[in-house]
Amino acid sequence: MSLNVENCVRCGSLFRRVRQPLCPNCLKKIDEEYEKCYKFIRKKENRACNVHELSEGTGVSLQQITTFILEGRLSIDNNPNIEYACKSCGGPTRSGSLCQKCVGNIKKMAGYMQEDKQRQEELVEEERRSKSGFYQVGRDEPRKS
Ligand SMILES: [Zn+2]
Ligand SMILES: [Zn+2]
Numbered sequence: 001m002s003l004n005v006e007n008c009v010r011c012g013s014l015f016r017r018v019r020q021p022l023c024p025n026c027l028k029k030i031d032e033e034y035e036k037c038y039k040f041i042r043k044k045e046n047r048a049c050n051v052h053e054l055s056e057g058t059g060v061s062l063q064q065i066t067t068f069i070l071e072g073r074l075s076i077d078n079n080p081n082i083e084y085a086c087k088s089c090g091g092p093t094r095s096g097s098l099c100q101k102c103v104g105n106i107k108k109m110a111g112y113m114q115e116d117k118q119r120q121e122e123l124v125e126e127e128r129r130s131k132s133g134f135y136q137v138g139r140d141e142p143r144k145s
Pocket of ligand 2: 086087088089090091098099100101102103
């Protein structure tokens with residue numbers, strides 16, 4: 001029997017896990033932090049703020065703000081200066097966990113890999129053909145007694 005008791009990933013206290021790896025206390029705190037961020041960036045005078053000003057103004061960590069944005073919870077559509085760090089290169093981005101440059105690189109890499117795979121498949125196919133040809137020749141040879 002399992003009680004699903006876990007340590008909260010945020011504060012470390014034991015709790016009975018329901019869905020998230022966070023205790024009810026932290027979930028409540030995160031909700032409050034979200035409220036703060038939401039209210040902050042919607043104020044007219046804060047429209048032009050960047051993510052550091054948002055963090056300082058609300059006391060919410062950059063990491064938590066980034067999480068809100070990545071979860072799609074916090075919309076930054078009306079705040080053109082809010083950017084967060086790309087997961088790969090640390091450069092600024094406004095959508096997804098990677099910046100445009102890294103997304104481009106990954107697409108390129110995937111393209112190369114696709115080409116490699118095709119080339120490999122061609123090689124395997126060629127080898128198979130040459131082998132089966134060899135086999136054919138071998139079978140047609142007269143048996144040694
Ligand atoms: Zn907690
Ligand atoms: Zn990047």
